[in-house]
Amino acid sequence: MIKAKTAIISVYDKRGIDDFAKKLDSLGIDIFATGGTADYLKSSGVNVRYLAEITGFPEILGGKVKTLHPDIFARILATNEEAQKLNISRFDILVVNLYDPGIEPDIGGVSLIRAGIKAGDRTLVVVEPKDYNIVYLTLKNMGGIPYDLLQELNRKAARYVLKYQLENYVKYFGWDFIPIVFEVYKDLRYGTNPDRKGFLLVGGRLPDFESLKGDISLNNLYDADSAVRCALALRRILGTYSSCIVKHGSPCGAASSENPIESINLAWNSDQKSAYGGILAVSFPVIGAIAKELKGKFFDVIAAPDFDDKAIEILSAKKARLIRFGEDFVKNEVLEIKSVLGGFIYEKYSDLDEDIQENDFKPSYEFEFSQEDIRELMFSYTIARFGKSNCVAITSGFQLLGIGVGFTSRVDSAEFALKKLGEHISAHRRNGFEKFFVSSDGFFPFPDSLEVINSGIKEKFPDSQIFVAHPGGSIRDADVIKTAEKLGIKLFTTGKRCFRH
Numbered sequence: 001m002i003k004a005k006t007a008i009i010s011v012y013d014k015r016g017i018d019d020f021a022k023k024l025d026s027l028g029i030d031i032f033a034t035g036g037t038a039d040y041l042k043s044s045g046v047n048v049r050y051l052a053e054i055t056g057f058p059e060i061l062g063g064k065v066k067t068l069h070p071d072i073f074a075r076i077l078a079t080n081e082e083a084q085k086l087n088i089s090r091f092d093i094l095v096v097n098l099y100d101p102g103i104e105p106d107i108g109g110v111s112l113i114r115a116g117i118k119a120g121d122r123t124l125v126v127v128e129p130k131d132y133n134i135v136y137l138t139l140k141n142m143g144g145i146p147y148d149l150l151q152e153l154n155r156k157a158a159r160y161v162l163k164y165q166l167e168n169y170v171k172y173f174g175w176d177f178i179p180i181v182f183e184v185y186k187d188l189r190y191g192t193n194p195d196r197k198g199f200l201l202v203g204g205r206l207p208d209f210e211s212l213k214g215d216i217s218l219n220n221l222y223d224a225d226s227a228v229r230c231a232l233a234l235r236r237i238l239g240t241y242s243s244c245i246v247k248h249g250s251p252c253g254a255a256s257s258e259n260p261i262e263s264i265n266l267a268w269n270s271d272q273k274s275a276y277g278g279i280l281a282v283s284f285p286v287i288g289a290i291a292k293e294l295k296g297k298f299f300d301v302i303a304a305p306d307f308d309d310k311a312i313e314i315l316s317a318k319k320a321r322l323i324r325f326g327e328d329f330v331k332n333e334v335l336e337i338k339s340v341l342g343g344f345i346y347e348k349y350s351d352l353d354e355d356i357q358e359n360d361f362k363p364s365y366e367f368e369f370s371q372e373d374i375r376e377l378m379f380s381y382t383i384a385r386f387g388k389s390n391c392v393a394i395t396s397g398f399q400l401l402g403i404g405v406g407f408t409s410r411v412d413s414a415e416f417a418l419k420k421l422g423e424h425i426s427a428h429r430r431n432g433f434e435k436f437f438v439s440s441d442g443f444f445p446f447p448d449s450l451e452v453i454n455s456g457i458k459e460k461f462p463d464s465q466i467f468v469a470h471p472g473g474s475i476r477d478a479d480v481i482k483t484a485e486k487l488g489i490k491l492f493t494t495g496k497r498c499f500r501h
Contacts, residue, residue, distance in 0.1 A: 001144040002124065007093035008051065009041065010034040010109060017095070020132040027139055029093070029487035034108075076115045076123055082142035093135075093145075093253075096125045098164050101168075105168050117154050124150050124155035148219050159183060178346065180335070186355065189217040192490065209303075212312065214321030220279065223249060224303050226323055226500075227281035229351060230386040233287075235283035237355055237378050240398075243267040245299075247278040248406040250387040251501075256379055256398040260284045269428060271420055278304065280415045281325075286311045287383040294318070304467040330417045356381045356496060361469060364481045364491040369467070373435070377469045377492060385498035391441040392417045392449070394457075396433050410440065414449045418456035425460065433461050440470040441498045447483035449478070454487045463492065471497040 007029050011017050014037070018123040021031055021041050031048045033041055042046045053258055054071055061446055075083070075091045084089045094116040104276050116125035124145050126135055131153060163181045178205040188198035198218035200207065209224075220433075227246040234242035234256050241260040245253035245267050254273035255266030264282065268275050283301040288310030294302070304314065315322060330351040337346050340348040376398060385394040388406035392413040402421030404413030417438075424430070436457050444450060450468065457466055472493035474480065484491035 001142070001146050002092055002122065002150065003144045004029055004124070004139060006030045006032070006089055006091050007095060008032050008091050008112065009095045010037050010112065011095060011097045012099050012106075012109075014040055014422040015098045015122040016129045016132055017041070018046060020095070020129075020136065021046040021048065023132075023136045024093075024139075026472075027136075029139075032091075060189050071251040073111075073115050076112070077119055079122065091123065093124045093126065095132075097127050097129075098161075103172075105172055106164070107247065110161055110165065113157050117158050117161075121147055121150060123343075124156075124210040125154050127157045129159045130281065131156075183203055188221070189215040191218045199368055203335075203381060205332070206359070206434075210324045212307065212322040213316060214301075214319075216321060216323070220301050220321065223247070223279040224281065224301050224323055224325075226250070227279045228303050229330065230382065231281040231283040232330055233351065233355055233382050233385070234379060236352075237357075237382060238375060238398075242283040242384070243280065245270070245275045245278045245280050246386075247274050250391070251383050251393075251400060252278060253401060254379075254383050254395075254400040261290055264293060266299075266397075266399045269424075269426060271402075273423070274420075275299075288314060291315050333419075354385070354496075354498065356385070356498075360494045360496055361492040362494070364472075364493050365485050367490050369490060373437075373467055373490075375453075376435075376437045377439065377467055380437040381469050381494065381498070384441045386500060387441065389441065389499045389501045390433070391500070392453075393439050394418070394421050394453075395437045395439075396435060401436075410442065410444060410449050411446075413440075413451045414438075415456070418453070421456070422460070431461075433464050435465045435467065436461070438466065438468045440468070443471050443477070443497070443501070445474050445476065445478045449479050450480060450483050450487065450489055450491075454489055468492070469494055471495060473497070 007024055009021060009031060010033060018041060024031060025047045032051050032054065033048050034051055038048050039307040051072065074086060075088055078086065078090060094111050094112055096109050113125055113127065116123045121145045133361050138149060156196040159181055182201040182203050184199050185202040186200040188200055190196060191198035200221065223246045226249060227244045230244040230251055231242045235495050238256050240256040240258055241263045242256040243254065243263040244251055245285040253267040253270035255263045257263040257266060258260065275300050277300050280299045281303045285306040287308045291311035299320045301321045301323060303325055303378065305327060306324055307322060334349050334351060337344055356378050361374050361377055376395060379398050380393050383395065383400055384391045387393060387403055390410050390413045391405045392410065393400060393403045394417050401424050402417040404416035407413040407416065438453055453468065454466060457464060467490045469492040472495060481491060
Protein backbone atom coordinates (compact mmCIF):
# COMPACT_ATOMS: atom_id res chain seq x y z
CA MET A 1 0.00 0.00 0.00
CA ILE A 2 1.29 3.47 -0.83
CA LYS A 3 0.73 6.36 1.54
CA ALA A 4 -0.17 9.40 -0.52
CA LYS A 5 1.26 12.74 0.55
CA THR A 6 1.65 14.73 -2.66
CA ALA A 7 -0.24 14.86 -5.96
CA ILE A 8 0.15 16.48 -9.38
CA ILE A 9 -3.00 17.46 -11.27
CA SER A 10 -2.78 18.35 -14.97
CA VAL A 11 -6.01 17.79 -16.87
CA TYR A 12 -7.59 18.84 -20.16
CA ASP A 13 -10.96 17.27 -19.26
CA LYS A 14 -11.90 19.08 -16.05
CA ARG A 15 -15.10 17.20 -15.26
CA GLY A 16 -15.26 16.58 -11.49
CA ILE A 17 -11.67 17.62 -10.89
CA ASP A 18 -12.52 20.48 -8.52
CA ASP A 19 -14.55 18.19 -6.25
CA PHE A 20 -11.84 15.50 -6.36
CA ALA A 21 -9.08 18.00 -5.57
CA LYS A 22 -11.03 19.34 -2.59
CA LYS A 23 -11.40 15.79 -1.28
CA LEU A 24 -7.68 15.12 -1.68
CA ASP A 25 -6.94 18.39 0.15
CA SER A 26 -9.31 17.34 2.97
CA LEU A 27 -7.16 14.23 3.45
CA GLY A 28 -4.06 16.38 3.91
CA ILE A 29 -2.57 15.67 0.49
CA ASP A 30 -0.49 18.51 -0.97
CA ILE A 31 -1.67 19.39 -4.48
CA PHE A 32 0.46 20.85 -7.26
CA ALA A 33 -0.98 21.69 -10.67
CA THR A 34 0.01 23.07 -14.05
CA GLY A 35 -0.96 26.63 -14.95
CA GLY A 36 -4.40 26.27 -16.53
CA THR A 37 -5.46 23.52 -14.17
CA ALA A 38 -4.13 25.43 -11.13
CA ASP A 39 -6.02 28.56 -12.19
CA TYR A 40 -9.22 26.54 -12.56
CA LEU A 41 -8.81 24.84 -9.17
CA LYS A 42 -7.98 28.10 -7.40
CA SER A 43 -11.12 29.70 -8.85
CA SER A 44 -13.07 26.75 -7.39
CA GLY A 45 -11.61 27.36 -3.93
CA VAL A 46 -9.11 24.50 -3.93
CA ASN A 47 -5.89 24.84 -1.95
CA VAL A 48 -3.37 24.26 -4.77
CA ARG A 49 0.18 25.31 -5.67
CA TYR A 50 1.77 25.89 -9.06
CA LEU A 51 4.38 23.40 -10.26
CA ALA A 52 6.57 26.37 -11.17
CA GLU A 53 7.12 26.86 -7.42
CA ILE A 54 9.12 23.61 -7.44
CA THR A 55 11.02 24.11 -10.69
CA GLY A 56 11.52 27.86 -10.42
CA PHE A 57 10.88 27.81 -14.18
CA PRO A 58 7.72 29.43 -15.65
CA GLU A 59 5.63 27.80 -18.33
CA ILE A 60 6.70 28.80 -21.85
CA LEU A 61 5.49 28.52 -25.47
CA GLY A 62 1.88 29.06 -24.50
CA GLY A 63 1.92 26.18 -22.02
CA LYS A 64 3.54 23.64 -24.36
CA VAL A 65 6.44 23.32 -21.91
CA LYS A 66 5.34 23.23 -18.29
CA THR A 67 6.12 19.82 -16.76
CA LEU A 68 9.18 18.77 -18.79
CA HIS A 69 11.75 19.44 -16.06
CA PRO A 70 14.20 17.19 -14.14
CA ASP A 71 12.85 18.34 -10.79
CA ILE A 72 9.36 17.06 -11.72
CA PHE A 73 10.37 13.71 -13.18
CA ALA A 74 12.88 13.02 -10.42
CA ARG A 75 10.03 13.32 -7.90
CA ILE A 76 8.03 10.74 -9.89
CA LEU A 77 10.73 8.23 -10.77
CA ALA A 78 12.84 8.27 -7.61
CA THR A 79 12.60 5.49 -5.06
CA ASN A 80 12.08 6.57 -1.46
CA GLU A 81 15.79 6.05 -0.79
CA GLU A 82 16.78 8.10 -3.85
CA ALA A 83 14.39 10.86 -2.86
CA GLN A 84 15.98 11.04 0.59
CA LYS A 85 19.47 11.32 -0.93
CA LEU A 86 18.28 14.10 -3.23
CA ASN A 87 16.37 15.73 -0.36
CA ILE A 88 13.14 15.90 -2.38
CA SER A 89 9.58 14.76 -1.73
CA ARG A 90 8.02 12.30 -4.17
CA PHE A 91 4.78 12.70 -6.11
CA ASP A 92 2.63 9.76 -5.05
CA ILE A 93 -0.44 10.49 -7.22
CA LEU A 94 -0.62 11.78 -10.79
CA VAL A 95 -4.03 12.92 -12.07
CA VAL A 96 -3.56 13.50 -15.79
CA ASN A 97 -5.62 13.43 -18.95
CA LEU A 98 -4.69 14.63 -22.41
CA TYR A 99 -5.77 16.96 -25.20
CA ASP A 100 -8.39 15.59 -27.58
CA PRO A 101 -6.64 13.61 -30.35
CA GLY A 102 -6.22 15.73 -33.45
CA ILE A 103 -5.73 19.06 -31.66
CA GLU A 104 -2.00 18.56 -31.37
CA PRO A 105 0.18 15.84 -29.82
CA ASP A 106 0.30 16.15 -26.03
CA ILE A 107 3.94 15.74 -24.98
CA GLY A 108 4.13 16.73 -21.33
CA GLY A 109 1.00 14.87 -20.25
CA VAL A 110 2.06 11.72 -22.08
CA SER A 111 5.48 11.92 -20.42
CA LEU A 112 3.94 12.33 -16.95
CA ILE A 113 1.72 9.26 -17.42
CA ARG A 114 4.55 7.13 -18.79
CA ALA A 115 6.83 8.18 -15.91
CA GLY A 116 4.11 7.31 -13.38
CA ILE A 117 3.66 3.89 -14.95
CA LYS A 118 7.43 3.32 -14.97
CA ALA A 119 7.54 4.16 -11.26
CA GLY A 120 5.52 0.98 -10.79
CA ASP A 121 4.32 0.37 -7.25
CA ARG A 122 5.46 3.80 -6.01
CA THR A 123 3.06 6.03 -7.96
CA LEU A 124 -0.66 5.94 -8.72
CA VAL A 125 -1.78 7.31 -12.10
CA VAL A 126 -5.44 8.35 -12.53
CA VAL A 127 -6.60 9.18 -16.07
CA GLU A 128 -10.39 8.82 -15.98
CA PRO A 129 -12.81 11.07 -14.02
CA LYS A 130 -15.01 8.07 -13.24
CA ASP A 131 -12.21 6.68 -11.05
CA TYR A 132 -11.91 9.77 -8.83
CA ASN A 133 -14.45 8.59 -6.29
CA ILE A 134 -13.00 5.10 -5.77
CA VAL A 135 -9.56 6.65 -5.24
CA TYR A 136 -10.91 9.12 -2.69
CA LEU A 137 -12.97 6.53 -0.79
CA THR A 138 -10.03 4.11 -0.70
CA LEU A 139 -7.68 6.79 0.62
CA LYS A 140 -10.24 7.89 3.18
CA ASN A 141 -11.15 4.42 4.45
CA MET A 142 -7.83 2.60 4.12
CA GLY A 143 -5.34 5.41 4.58
CA GLY A 144 -3.58 4.57 1.33
CA ILE A 145 -3.86 2.84 -2.04
CA PRO A 146 -3.52 -0.97 -2.03
CA TYR A 147 -1.34 -2.44 -4.75
CA ASP A 148 -4.16 -4.27 -6.53
CA LEU A 149 -6.06 -1.00 -7.12
CA LEU A 150 -2.82 0.77 -8.05
CA GLN A 151 -2.00 -1.90 -10.63
CA GLU A 152 -5.52 -1.83 -12.06
CA LEU A 153 -5.52 1.95 -12.52
CA ASN A 154 -1.95 2.05 -13.82
CA ARG A 155 -2.80 -0.61 -16.40
CA LYS A 156 -5.74 1.54 -17.42
CA ALA A 157 -3.39 4.53 -17.70
CA ALA A 158 -0.97 2.51 -19.88
CA ARG A 159 -3.79 1.49 -22.21
CA TYR A 160 -5.10 5.07 -22.24
CA VAL A 161 -1.78 6.65 -23.23
CA LEU A 162 -1.00 4.00 -25.85
CA LYS A 163 -4.44 4.35 -27.44
CA TYR A 164 -4.13 8.14 -27.27
CA GLN A 165 -0.83 8.18 -29.09
CA LEU A 166 -2.12 5.88 -31.83
CA GLU A 167 -5.30 7.91 -32.35
CA ASN A 168 -3.40 11.18 -32.13
CA TYR A 169 -0.88 10.23 -34.77
CA VAL A 170 -3.63 8.96 -37.11
CA LYS A 171 -5.64 12.19 -36.81
CA TYR A 172 -2.78 14.69 -36.52
CA PHE A 173 -0.37 13.17 -39.00
CA GLY A 174 -2.82 11.17 -41.14
CA TRP A 175 -0.90 7.92 -40.64
CA ASP A 176 -2.47 4.95 -42.39
CA PHE A 177 -2.91 2.40 -39.62
CA ILE A 178 -5.74 1.29 -37.36
CA PRO A 179 -5.52 2.74 -33.84
CA ILE A 180 -7.01 -0.13 -31.83
CA VAL A 181 -5.47 -1.53 -28.67
CA PHE A 182 -6.96 -4.87 -27.67
CA GLU A 183 -6.95 -6.21 -24.13
CA VAL A 184 -8.17 -9.56 -22.82
CA TYR A 185 -11.43 -8.73 -21.05
CA LYS A 186 -12.66 -12.21 -20.21
CA ASP A 187 -11.54 -15.83 -20.52
CA LEU A 188 -14.23 -17.81 -22.33
CA ARG A 189 -15.30 -21.35 -21.56
CA TYR A 190 -13.41 -22.47 -24.67
CA GLY A 191 -12.87 -21.49 -28.29
CA THR A 192 -14.56 -22.88 -31.39
CA ASN A 193 -13.76 -26.37 -30.08
CA PRO A 194 -13.09 -27.47 -26.48
CA ASP A 195 -9.37 -28.01 -27.14
CA ARG A 196 -8.94 -24.35 -28.11
CA LYS A 197 -8.64 -21.42 -25.73
CA GLY A 198 -11.10 -18.56 -26.23
CA PHE A 199 -10.96 -14.96 -25.08
CA LEU A 200 -13.18 -11.91 -25.29
CA LEU A 201 -11.12 -8.85 -26.17
CA VAL A 202 -11.99 -5.19 -25.79
CA GLY A 203 -10.61 -2.29 -27.77
CA GLY A 204 -11.27 0.73 -25.61
CA ARG A 205 -15.04 0.20 -25.21
CA LEU A 206 -16.43 -2.37 -22.83
CA PRO A 207 -18.81 -4.93 -24.33
CA ASP A 208 -22.45 -3.89 -24.16
CA PHE A 209 -23.71 -7.04 -22.46
CA GLU A 210 -23.78 -8.75 -19.08
CA SER A 211 -23.69 -12.49 -18.50
CA LEU A 212 -26.29 -13.14 -15.80
CA LYS A 213 -25.97 -16.91 -15.60
CA GLY A 214 -23.49 -19.50 -16.84
CA ASP A 215 -20.08 -19.48 -18.51
CA ILE A 216 -20.10 -18.27 -22.10
CA SER A 217 -18.15 -19.93 -24.90
CA LEU A 218 -16.82 -18.34 -28.07
CA ASN A 219 -19.56 -19.97 -30.16
CA ASN A 220 -22.22 -18.75 -27.71
CA LEU A 221 -21.06 -15.16 -28.16
CA TYR A 222 -20.73 -15.42 -31.93
CA ASP A 223 -24.25 -16.79 -32.33
CA ALA A 224 -25.68 -14.42 -29.72
CA ASP A 225 -24.25 -11.50 -31.68
CA SER A 226 -26.10 -12.60 -34.84
CA ALA A 227 -29.34 -13.31 -32.98
CA VAL A 228 -29.33 -10.00 -31.09
CA ARG A 229 -28.50 -7.93 -34.17
CA CYS A 230 -31.24 -9.67 -36.15
CA ALA A 231 -33.91 -9.25 -33.46
CA LEU A 232 -33.08 -5.57 -33.01
CA ALA A 233 -33.00 -4.95 -36.78
CA LEU A 234 -36.45 -6.51 -37.14
CA ARG A 235 -37.81 -4.33 -34.37
CA ARG A 236 -36.26 -1.21 -35.92
CA ILE A 237 -37.71 -1.73 -39.37
CA LEU A 238 -41.12 -3.15 -38.35
CA GLY A 239 -41.75 -1.61 -34.92
CA THR A 240 -43.03 -4.93 -33.53
CA TYR A 241 -41.90 -7.48 -30.95
CA SER A 242 -39.26 -9.62 -32.62
CA SER A 243 -37.47 -12.88 -31.80
CA CYS A 244 -34.63 -14.63 -33.56
CA ILE A 245 -33.10 -18.06 -32.96
CA VAL A 246 -29.60 -18.65 -34.33
CA LYS A 247 -27.87 -22.01 -34.72
CA HIS A 248 -24.29 -22.23 -35.98
CA GLY A 249 -24.17 -18.62 -37.13
CA SER A 250 -27.47 -18.39 -39.06
CA PRO A 251 -31.13 -17.85 -38.16
CA CYS A 252 -33.22 -21.02 -38.02
CA GLY A 253 -36.24 -19.36 -36.43
CA ALA A 254 -37.54 -15.81 -36.50
CA ALA A 255 -40.81 -13.98 -36.09
CA SER A 256 -42.27 -10.52 -35.52
CA SER A 257 -45.64 -9.97 -33.84
CA GLU A 258 -47.72 -7.49 -31.89
CA ASN A 259 -47.46 -9.96 -28.99
CA PRO A 260 -44.06 -10.82 -27.45
CA ILE A 261 -44.97 -14.37 -26.43
CA GLU A 262 -46.36 -15.09 -29.89
CA SER A 263 -43.13 -13.86 -31.48
CA ILE A 264 -41.14 -16.41 -29.40
CA ASN A 265 -43.54 -19.26 -30.13
CA LEU A 266 -43.61 -18.53 -33.86
CA ALA A 267 -39.80 -18.34 -33.97
CA TRP A 268 -39.56 -21.68 -32.13
CA ASN A 269 -42.11 -23.25 -34.48
CA SER A 270 -40.20 -22.07 -37.55
CA ASP A 271 -38.03 -25.16 -37.17
CA GLN A 272 -38.14 -26.81 -33.76
CA LYS A 273 -35.57 -29.43 -34.73
CA SER A 274 -32.93 -26.79 -35.55
CA ALA A 275 -33.98 -24.39 -32.78
CA TYR A 276 -33.27 -27.00 -30.08
CA GLY A 277 -30.11 -25.91 -28.27
CA GLY A 278 -29.89 -22.69 -30.25
CA ILE A 279 -29.49 -19.07 -29.18
CA LEU A 280 -32.69 -17.09 -28.62
CA ALA A 281 -32.57 -13.30 -28.73
CA VAL A 282 -35.61 -11.11 -28.22
CA SER A 283 -36.04 -7.38 -28.76
CA PHE A 284 -38.05 -6.89 -25.55
CA PRO A 285 -37.54 -7.35 -21.79
CA VAL A 286 -38.33 -10.83 -20.48
CA ILE A 287 -40.76 -10.82 -17.55
CA GLY A 288 -42.02 -13.75 -15.51
CA ALA A 289 -45.04 -14.44 -17.74
CA ILE A 290 -42.80 -14.63 -20.80
CA ALA A 291 -40.27 -16.84 -19.00
CA LYS A 292 -43.04 -19.35 -18.18
CA GLU A 293 -43.75 -19.72 -21.91
CA LEU A 294 -40.18 -20.93 -22.45
CA LYS A 295 -40.92 -24.12 -20.54
CA GLY A 296 -40.23 -27.09 -22.79
CA LYS A 297 -38.05 -25.07 -25.15
CA PHE A 298 -34.31 -25.77 -24.78
CA PHE A 299 -31.97 -22.90 -25.61
CA ASP A 300 -28.25 -22.76 -24.93
CA VAL A 301 -28.46 -18.98 -24.44
CA ILE A 302 -31.36 -16.56 -23.96
CA ALA A 303 -30.52 -12.91 -24.66
CA ALA A 304 -32.76 -9.92 -23.95
CA PRO A 305 -32.50 -6.20 -23.18
CA ASP A 306 -33.54 -7.05 -19.62
CA PHE A 307 -34.94 -9.75 -17.32
CA ASP A 308 -37.08 -9.05 -14.28
CA ASP A 309 -36.42 -10.90 -11.01
CA LYS A 310 -39.23 -13.40 -11.58
CA ALA A 311 -37.93 -14.26 -15.04
CA ILE A 312 -34.42 -14.83 -13.70
CA GLU A 313 -35.83 -17.05 -10.96
CA ILE A 314 -37.80 -19.15 -13.46
CA LEU A 315 -35.02 -19.36 -16.04
CA SER A 316 -32.39 -20.23 -13.44
CA ALA A 317 -33.98 -23.67 -13.26
CA LYS A 318 -33.14 -24.16 -16.95
CA LYS A 319 -29.68 -24.92 -18.30
CA ALA A 320 -29.74 -21.86 -20.54
CA ARG A 321 -27.20 -19.11 -20.03
CA LEU A 322 -28.69 -15.64 -19.73
CA ILE A 323 -27.33 -12.51 -21.38
CA ARG A 324 -28.62 -9.03 -20.74
CA PHE A 325 -27.57 -6.76 -23.60
CA GLY A 326 -27.68 -3.03 -24.09
CA GLU A 327 -28.63 -1.51 -27.42
CA ASP A 328 -26.06 1.27 -27.77
CA PHE A 329 -23.64 -1.07 -29.55
CA VAL A 330 -25.73 -0.99 -32.74
CA LYS A 331 -25.18 2.78 -32.93
CA ASN A 332 -21.43 2.28 -33.12
CA GLU A 333 -19.48 1.42 -36.23
CA VAL A 334 -18.89 -2.32 -36.51
CA LEU A 335 -15.25 -3.35 -36.95
CA GLU A 336 -14.63 -6.89 -38.18
CA ILE A 337 -11.11 -8.31 -38.29
CA LYS A 338 -10.23 -11.80 -39.51
CA SER A 339 -6.89 -13.50 -40.06
CA VAL A 340 -6.08 -14.64 -43.60
CA LEU A 341 -2.87 -16.11 -45.06
CA GLY A 342 -0.73 -14.69 -42.28
CA GLY A 343 -2.31 -11.23 -42.57
CA PHE A 344 -5.62 -9.66 -41.60
CA ILE A 345 -8.68 -8.40 -43.44
CA TYR A 346 -10.58 -5.53 -41.90
CA GLU A 347 -13.91 -3.91 -42.68
CA LYS A 348 -16.15 -1.26 -41.17
CA TYR A 349 -19.91 -0.86 -41.47
CA SER A 350 -22.96 0.40 -39.61
CA ASP A 351 -25.86 -1.80 -38.53
CA LEU A 352 -28.25 1.11 -38.92
CA ASP A 353 -27.02 2.01 -42.42
CA GLU A 354 -27.49 -1.59 -43.56
CA ASP A 355 -31.14 -1.77 -42.45
CA ILE A 356 -33.36 -2.38 -45.48
CA GLN A 357 -35.94 0.36 -46.15
CA GLU A 358 -39.34 0.31 -47.87
CA ASN A 359 -38.15 2.42 -50.79
CA ASP A 360 -35.29 -0.03 -51.48
CA PHE A 361 -37.76 -2.47 -53.07
CA LYS A 362 -38.23 -1.77 -56.76
CA PRO A 363 -40.67 -3.95 -58.73
CA SER A 364 -38.86 -5.56 -61.67
CA TYR A 365 -41.94 -5.32 -63.90
CA GLU A 366 -45.51 -4.03 -63.53
CA PHE A 367 -47.68 -5.84 -60.97
CA GLU A 368 -49.85 -5.10 -57.94
CA PHE A 369 -48.62 -5.20 -54.36
CA SER A 370 -49.48 -3.61 -51.00
CA GLN A 371 -47.48 -1.81 -48.33
CA GLU A 372 -47.97 -4.86 -46.08
CA ASP A 373 -46.34 -6.99 -48.77
CA ILE A 374 -43.31 -4.69 -48.67
CA ARG A 375 -43.20 -4.91 -44.87
CA GLU A 376 -43.06 -8.70 -45.06
CA LEU A 377 -40.33 -8.49 -47.69
CA MET A 378 -38.41 -6.26 -45.28
CA PHE A 379 -38.81 -8.99 -42.67
CA SER A 380 -37.71 -11.71 -45.08
CA TYR A 381 -34.77 -9.68 -46.39
CA THR A 382 -33.51 -8.97 -42.87
CA ILE A 383 -33.51 -12.69 -42.10
CA ALA A 384 -31.43 -13.28 -45.24
CA ARG A 385 -29.07 -10.49 -44.16
CA PHE A 386 -28.12 -12.43 -41.04
CA GLY A 387 -27.84 -15.84 -42.69
CA LYS A 388 -24.58 -17.22 -44.05
CA SER A 389 -23.74 -16.25 -47.65
CA ASN A 390 -25.83 -17.68 -50.48
CA CYS A 391 -28.82 -17.40 -48.20
CA VAL A 392 -32.40 -17.89 -49.37
CA ALA A 393 -35.13 -17.27 -46.77
CA ILE A 394 -38.85 -18.08 -47.11
CA THR A 395 -41.38 -16.40 -44.81
CA SER A 396 -45.10 -15.91 -44.46
CA GLY A 397 -47.10 -14.07 -41.81
CA PHE A 398 -43.86 -12.55 -40.45
CA GLN A 399 -42.56 -16.00 -39.56
CA LEU A 400 -39.51 -17.75 -41.01
CA LEU A 401 -40.66 -21.01 -42.61
CA GLY A 402 -37.57 -22.20 -44.45
CA ILE A 403 -33.98 -21.09 -44.94
CA GLY A 404 -30.98 -22.33 -46.90
CA VAL A 405 -27.56 -20.96 -45.88
CA GLY A 406 -23.91 -21.50 -46.69
CA PHE A 407 -24.38 -23.55 -49.84
CA THR A 408 -21.95 -23.12 -52.73
CA SER A 409 -24.88 -22.86 -55.16
CA ARG A 410 -27.87 -20.54 -54.78
CA VAL A 411 -30.09 -23.20 -56.33
CA ASP A 412 -29.02 -25.59 -53.55
CA SER A 413 -29.88 -22.90 -50.98
CA ALA A 414 -33.32 -22.49 -52.55
CA GLU A 415 -33.91 -26.25 -52.60
CA PHE A 416 -32.89 -26.60 -48.95
CA ALA A 417 -35.13 -23.66 -47.93
CA LEU A 418 -38.02 -25.43 -49.67
CA LYS A 419 -37.10 -28.67 -47.87
CA LYS A 420 -37.30 -26.85 -44.50
CA LEU A 421 -40.60 -25.27 -45.60
CA GLY A 422 -41.96 -28.75 -46.31
CA GLU A 423 -40.82 -29.98 -42.88
CA HIS A 424 -42.52 -27.02 -41.23
CA ILE A 425 -45.78 -27.65 -43.07
CA SER A 426 -45.72 -31.34 -42.18
CA ALA A 427 -44.84 -30.72 -38.52
CA HIS A 428 -47.63 -28.19 -38.03
CA ARG A 429 -50.09 -29.58 -40.59
CA ARG A 430 -50.48 -26.15 -42.06
CA ASN A 431 -52.29 -25.24 -45.25
CA GLY A 432 -54.05 -22.31 -46.81
CA PHE A 433 -51.04 -20.03 -47.30
CA GLU A 434 -52.01 -17.18 -49.59
CA LYS A 435 -48.61 -15.52 -49.90
CA PHE A 436 -44.96 -16.50 -49.58
CA PHE A 437 -42.06 -14.06 -49.36
CA VAL A 438 -38.62 -15.15 -50.51
CA SER A 439 -35.41 -13.15 -50.13
CA SER A 440 -31.92 -13.78 -51.42
CA ASP A 441 -28.82 -12.07 -50.01
CA GLY A 442 -27.23 -11.97 -53.49
CA PHE A 443 -28.49 -11.78 -57.06
CA PHE A 444 -29.85 -14.78 -58.90
CA PRO A 445 -27.14 -15.60 -61.47
CA PHE A 446 -29.57 -17.69 -63.54
CA PRO A 447 -33.37 -18.05 -63.69
CA ASP A 448 -33.13 -21.62 -62.34
CA SER A 449 -33.48 -20.56 -58.68
CA LEU A 450 -36.80 -18.86 -59.46
CA GLU A 451 -37.98 -21.96 -61.31
CA VAL A 452 -37.09 -24.13 -58.31
CA ILE A 453 -38.81 -21.74 -55.88
CA ASN A 454 -41.93 -21.54 -58.03
CA SER A 455 -42.32 -25.29 -58.55
CA GLY A 456 -41.54 -26.08 -54.90
CA ILE A 457 -44.21 -23.72 -53.58
CA LYS A 458 -46.85 -24.13 -56.30
CA GLU A 459 -46.73 -27.91 -55.96
CA LYS A 460 -48.17 -27.57 -52.47
CA PHE A 461 -49.99 -24.24 -52.77
CA PRO A 462 -50.96 -23.71 -56.41
CA ASP A 463 -53.10 -20.64 -55.71
CA SER A 464 -50.56 -18.79 -53.56
CA GLN A 465 -48.73 -15.61 -54.57
CA ILE A 466 -44.95 -15.59 -54.49
CA PHE A 467 -42.99 -12.41 -53.76
CA VAL A 468 -39.23 -12.52 -54.28
CA ALA A 469 -36.57 -9.92 -53.45
CA HIS A 470 -32.92 -9.97 -54.49
CA PRO A 471 -30.22 -7.31 -54.93
CA GLY A 472 -29.98 -7.68 -58.70
CA GLY A 473 -26.80 -6.95 -60.63
CA SER A 474 -26.36 -10.18 -62.58
CA ILE A 475 -25.45 -10.01 -66.27
CA ARG A 476 -28.56 -12.19 -66.72
CA ASP A 477 -30.97 -9.95 -64.76
CA ALA A 478 -33.10 -9.55 -67.89
CA ASP A 479 -33.51 -13.35 -68.16
CA VAL A 480 -34.34 -13.58 -64.44
CA ILE A 481 -36.99 -10.85 -64.76
CA LYS A 482 -38.45 -12.45 -67.88
CA THR A 483 -38.74 -15.81 -66.08
CA ALA A 484 -40.34 -14.17 -63.02
CA GLU A 485 -42.96 -12.46 -65.19
CA LYS A 486 -43.65 -15.67 -67.07
CA LEU A 487 -44.14 -17.61 -63.81
CA GLY A 488 -46.15 -14.85 -62.15
CA ILE A 489 -43.53 -14.32 -59.42
CA LYS A 490 -43.63 -10.75 -58.11
CA LEU A 491 -39.93 -9.93 -58.27
CA PHE A 492 -38.32 -6.93 -56.54
CA THR A 493 -34.79 -5.62 -56.89
CA THR A 494 -33.20 -3.85 -53.92
CA GLY A 495 -29.70 -2.96 -55.09
CA LYS A 496 -28.45 -3.94 -51.60
CA ARG A 497 -26.42 -7.13 -51.37
CA CYS A 498 -26.23 -8.41 -47.80
CA PHE A 499 -23.71 -11.26 -47.72
CA ARG A 500 -22.62 -12.48 -44.30
CA HIS A 501 -19.55 -14.49 -45.19
